[in-house]
Amino acid sequence: MENAKNILIVEDELIVAEDIADTLRSLGYGVVGIVSTGEKALQKISQTSPSLVLMDIMLKGDMDGIETTEKLRQQSDVPVVYLTANADDKTVQRATATEPYGYLVKPIEEKELKRTIEIALRRYQAEQKIKQQAKEAEEERHRKNRYLSMASHEFRTPLTTILMSSQLLQQYEQKLTPEKKQRHFERIQNAITSMNTMLEDILTLGRAESGKISFSPGAINVVEFCQELLEAITQSTGRNHSLNLEISGEFSGAIMDEKLLYHILTNLLGNAVKYSPEKTKIILEVVRCENEVSFCVQDQGIGIPPEDVLKLFEAFHRAQNVGEIAGTGLGLAIVKRSVDLHKGVIEVTSKVGVGTRFTVKLPFQSPLS
Structure with missing residues (x-):
């Protein structure tokens, strides 16, 4: 069967438990163990994380199957199917309150065992999917x-x-x-x-x-792209700075997302211009290193205080030394997300009053979508 599931059997009658285990294995399920008490069941569940628990209601010891399931619910949502030979109305009510995923009456027939487990696992998967969707919706709302x-x-x-x-x-x-x-x-x-x-x-x-920005890698002329970008920035905001491009290596065959690379480099170069004194030099260094391309932006600006480096890529965060220099605190957050979509890395070294160097390393050929 697909993705064989592992099942824990909690049953104090060993012969019955072994018979159930043999039937499960013949149906393609794995058996992570057989235990006879509630205490051992909780310990085994924490150790093995089974896909489902077959829990006898009338266990010997300090806890019966229902009490064991109640304690289990405090630490895990693993689905439980009860096993019972007979039970009075009060016991059934107690068992129902623990929201089991099914009941099996002993002696257990193979077809009934298979059907009950399949229904329980499908219900559990459906509930997990709903929970995940609800969690994502809540995270989106908070965001x-x-x-x-x-x-x-x-x-x-x-x-x-x-x-x-x-x-x-x-x-x-x-x-x-x-x-x-x-x-x-x-x-x-x-x-x-x-x-x-x-x-x-x-x-x-x-x-x-929210995962709604597309990642669409394609062939790109890295050198031409960087030349045109640097020229555009020079004409718009960098007229009072010396912007230099340094290229090293062979770039034919490069595959990247041009729009995301634009976000990365315009934000890094724009910040370099914004936070650097006029007439200072800003360098964009592009280097081919085997299976990756390194884009380094070096400035001679105000630098970033060490305590701000850790929060540098958080939305709306701005370093404490920016003063009255305008900015939204979003650019580097966008850079980080764009780098992540390329499965690349970004590094920063900075010294206050000396300058900052951002290094972005992207795969030379991102997989085509």
């Missing part, structure tokens, strides 16, 4: 609430800027010089851009964490 809470907090600053500048423009339009008016318009535009960037980052990170 959305967390993002909503964080986003509402982060949106307050740009919204306040927009509100204050628009009020000043409205109330003092005649008194403001053209230069001051222009300054307020620029503040409004910058605040809107910041909010739009933050919203895009939140959506991207949310999709990544």
Whole structure:
């Protein structure tokens, strides 16, 4: 049978237990053991983690089968099927309260044993699936609430800027010089851009964490991709820095997800520009090392305090030394998720006041989906 299941037999009549064990083996099930008391049953379950327990109700010793199952429920949700020769109404009520997955009346017929076990295991699998779905739904709800809470907090600053500048423009339009008016318009535009960037980052990170972001590797010209990316960043935000590309190795045949690689490098290079003094050098070093490609971004910026490195890839976390430098604290979280989807690794070394070096190692050829 598919994925043979291991079963524990809890039965104090050895001849009956051995007969059940032989029948189970002939049906393709494994038997992890035969025990005769509730105490031994709990110990054996913790040691072997069986797929199902056949539990005699009328066990000898300090605990009967029902008490044993009650204790078992405190430590495990392994399914239990009761074995009984006869039972009064009170015993049946006690047994039912422990929510067993079935009953078998002794002497047990092979067909009935097989049918009861199959039904119990299928019911258990269905319940586990429902529990997992409920857990994932709850995690998704908590994740959305967390993002909503964080986003509402982060949106307050740009919204306040927009509100204050628009009020000043409205109330003092005649008194403001053209230069001051222009300054307020620029503040409004910058605040809107910041909010739009933050919203895009939140959506991207949310999709990544919920498994809804696609991983679509394909052939990529690594050198050309990095050249164009570095040129675009230089033209947009890096005009006051020296951005350099250093290439080493042969890259023909590389297979990666171009969109995710874009997220990785734009965030790392963007941070390098943002947190580095003007006129300083920023290096993107790309090296082919056998079956992987190493992308290193080195800057001469403010660096990252050691206590912040451990939380660097958490959403909305920003190092304590960033001061008034704008940012959402989402970029590195997106980088980490994008690297993980490639099954790559990311490393960081940094010294405050000296600079930071991020190293991303990705497989040279990611499996095509």
